[in-house]
Amino acid sequence: MNITIPKKVEYIIQQLEKDGFEAYAVGGCVRDTILGRTPNDWDITTNALPEVIIRTFKHTIPTGIKHGTITVMIENEPFEVTTYRIDGEYTDNRHPDEVIFTTKLEEDLSRRDFTINAIAYNPTNGISDPFNGIKDIKLKIIRTVGNAHDRFNEDALRMIRAIRFSCQLGFHIEEKTFEAIKLNCELIKNVSRERIRDEFSKILLSKKPSLGIENLRLSGLLQYFLPEVLPMVGFDQRNPHHHKDVYHHTLMVIDNTEPRLALRLSALLHDIAKPVTFSIDSKGIGHFYDHNTKGVEMSEYILKKLRYDNDTIKKVTNLVYDHMSRYDNLRNSTIKKIITRVGEENLDDLFNLQESDVLSSAPPFDFSGIDYLKRKSRQILEQRQPLSLKHLAINGSDLIALGVKPGKFMGTVLNHLLEVVLESPELNNKELLKDMAQKYISENQKDERSN
Known part of the structure; x- marks a missing residue:
């Protein structure tokens, strides 16, 4: 299978390979390319350690160095380059307690959420697909990498992400994966509202959001947020x-x-x-x-x-x-x-x-x-x-000249004039409005003083 990658991505991979390291485009960008979609961004994974990545490229940002991620800037365009890693325990159902770097690509792919996102590509070595993600893409199935319960306990947001990918791609969530969502739905309480909001917004913006909302309901997730x-x-x-x-x-x-x-x-x-x-x-x-x-x-x-x-x-x-x-x-x-x-x-x-x-x-x-x-x-x-007070041909200064003090009553007069003008825009004339204001003031200011 031929996959075309951008020249800048190819350059990053080649530079790391020149120094004796492996590097692959990985995840959603590979999935989208296989599907004929244009990726939003390109992620790269490598066995080079973060400090090596920083040494290799002129302009880098240590955006997630704790987790092995360095942003490499190529002609002002950012690319995330992450060291192969194995995640430790997820005691909070959100983040790994520790990250262990590894030299094996398959170990890195094994920690990812869904098979369709656990595919890597290198122009020289071709595709690495140890969890049959390409097969699931062809079958239009969302399936976790390995045990679904483990994946959702590691990061509970993955449950909503499964539904989001299903909506965006028009895929079906594999039965065991969906059952695992139903059994673990309460874990979503441990995820921040901001992360839930972002995934939910993507569901709403998908081609058929009703399917996503219904799956959120059937899975039990909706009741929690x-x-x-x-x-x-x-x-x-x-x-x-x-x-x-x-x-x-x-x-x-x-x-x-x-x-x-x-x-x-x-x-x-x-x-x-x-x-x-x-x-x-x-x-x-x-x-x-x-x-x-x-x-x-x-x-x-x-x-x-x-x-x-x-x-x-x-x-x-x-x-x-x-x-x-x-x-x-x-x-x-x-x-x-x-x-x-x-x-x-x-x-x-x-x-x-x-x-x-x-x-x-x-x-x-x-x-x-x-x-x-x-x-x-x-x-x-x-x-x-005229639509609002700012469009009136008269303002607060004009009312002050008529003897109205700044305050609540001035606002009452202006709003009265606005109501007149909204109904009859031809009356939006400064002199006409002054006359109307004077009449309204004389009829209502006495009541205002008594209040």
Whole structure:
């Protein structure tokens, strides 16, 4: 089997070989090349010790020298070069207590997670595949190297990684491997939220995220880091607009959205509050009043728990809040508030979420409200109509000149004027707004003083 490796990788291997050492491209880069995919990066393994690697190359960074990893810089491009090693005990189910360097490639490959990642390649010696990873690639199987229980006890994150690789590659998790995940799922509690978040995000961004989420549920892993999803499973919506339980509706929405992280997270969480806001009317029809508002609260809690950044949390919660804003009788002022809240740059995500929500509900599919919101939003933006306080033709300094002191009442006046302008943008004129402000002040300042 011919594998083409980049010239810079070949150069690193050749330099180490010149000094009498072995060196191989290894892991995911070899797997992806066999699959015809473009690797994100190239890792190299060698029997040269870290100090030798540092001596051999002009520009190096000791990124993981304790574990034998040196980053070699070739024309400002980083490549991780790691000494063959055997891992010691994993008493914390996350990191080896010690690393023992070895001179044998097969011993290094034996410590790796899955057979498809335990393949090495050298231009001179060809492929080294002691655990039949190529066969598993052809069979489209995710299988651990050696005993699955041992591999998951060494690093519990490997359980989620198995599901992630399954999603990304369209592979099936081998039965014994999946059974081992189910038996060891509780170990995931020992893994940091950040590491779980990163793997979960990759699952969400895969071609068929619903398969990954369902495997997380069936394996028992989901209950330990995202238990809020479980009440949706089997939850009958008792509503003619829905023909699926909340969980399977949600999975379908996720699959129907485009692969952008904030959008996929909002698809996952858009109905998270339905089970806690459920009510039945006198005709036996189910309703979920204010589930978007409660959903914002729950989404923020979940995303903070998983250590997502503030920008992502803000985008997701705004999308969750406005996912039901799709009526064809929305006032201009309401649409402008939606644009301001969601952000002009996130409007396409909002529309994609709304359309996916409709497509994942019971037919017939009514997109009229979404089309109306799209059309009116485009019109408002093209006409550069005022959307927020910063667009007002009047500001705090103008109100001070009218005798208003900085404080809460000034904010009340400005917000009143904004409401007027949102509804009637032609009134966004400084002199007109001054007159309106003066009238509002005279009618309301007395009440303000009494408070």
